[in-house]
Amino acid sequence: MKFGIVTFPGSNCDYDAFRGVVDVLGEQAVYLWHKSHDLQGSDVVVLPGGFSYGDYLRAGAIARFSPIMQEVVAHARRGGPVLAVCNGFQIACEAGLLPGALLRNASLTFLSQIVRLRVENADTMFTNRYTAGQILRMPIAHGDGRFTADDETLDRLEGEGRVVLRYVNAVGACDAESNPNGSMRAIAGIVSAEGNVLGLMPHPERAFESLLGSSDGLGIFQSMLARVSA
C-alpha cells in the first residue's frame, strides 16, 4: 500500500509519518510537494502536523489553497482515505473535508504532552484494530486544538458515531483535567460522513514504537492496511 505524505512549507511531522510507514509498517511512502498536482498513485493521503504557512490568518487557512489540496479533496470525494493529523486536521476542517474548527487552546498555552484517548468507534477504516472503549496513549503538540462546532453539528457527529476518539483520564472517564485544550465534548478525533477522512489532534505517527513512549498509534495505520487492501 502506498501512503502519500503531503509536505507544505512549515510541515514538520512528514518525516515521522514517512519513517513510521516505511520502517515500522513496511509499506511504501512518498512525499507529495504542496505545489504538485500529482498524488503519485497514493492509496492513502496523510496531511501531517506542523505549521503550514506559519499558521498565518488561522491554522490551516492558507494551506487549504495549495495546488495539491485540490487533488486531496478530489481523492477524498472519490472515497479515498485521508489521515489528517494535528495541522492536517486544521487544514481538513478549513477545506471543508470535516466539520467544525480548531481554536486556540483554552489554556492559551502550547501543549506538548502525552494524553489518553478512548476509542469511541472501533468500526471505522482507521480504528478497526482497536476495541471500543480501549484507552490509547499518544502525544499531542499544538497551540490550536480546541475542537469547536455548533450543537447541531456535535449532536450529528455523536449520533452518527463519527466521534472516534475522546480525551479521557486514567480510568477512561472524561473530566476537565483530562481535556487538555478545552475541546467541546472532549473530542480528539472525528471522521467524515462517508468515514474515509479521519482528523485528530494527537499524533499516531509519533506513537509507532515503544522507544517513542507508546506504540498505540500504529493501530491507526494497521487498521487502514486491513481495510484498504481488503
Add this chain to the structure above:
Amino acid sequence: MSRYRVSVHIVPRQGILDPQGKAVADALHTLGFGDVQDARIGRHIVLDVQATTPDAAGRAVRKMCDKLLANPVTEDYEIARVEGLP
C-alpha cells in the same frame, strides 16, 4: 475604477469561548475596570482594493471574508469602514 481602503473587524462569535478575551477582561477587572462585562479579541484587516463604487468595494471584501478572511464556523465579521483613496 477607484481605490478604496476597506477595514474589516473579525471577532469570535458570541457564545464561543474566547480565552484571550476572558484573560483580558479578568485583567481589566483586576485594574478596577469593574464595568467591563465582556471582551472579545479578533483581527482588524485593512485592504486596499480597486472598485467602481464604495459599495462595490464593500461587497468584494464581504466575499473575501466568506471565502478566506473569516471562518464561518466560529467568527463574525463586519465592514468597519470604506474610505476613498486618492
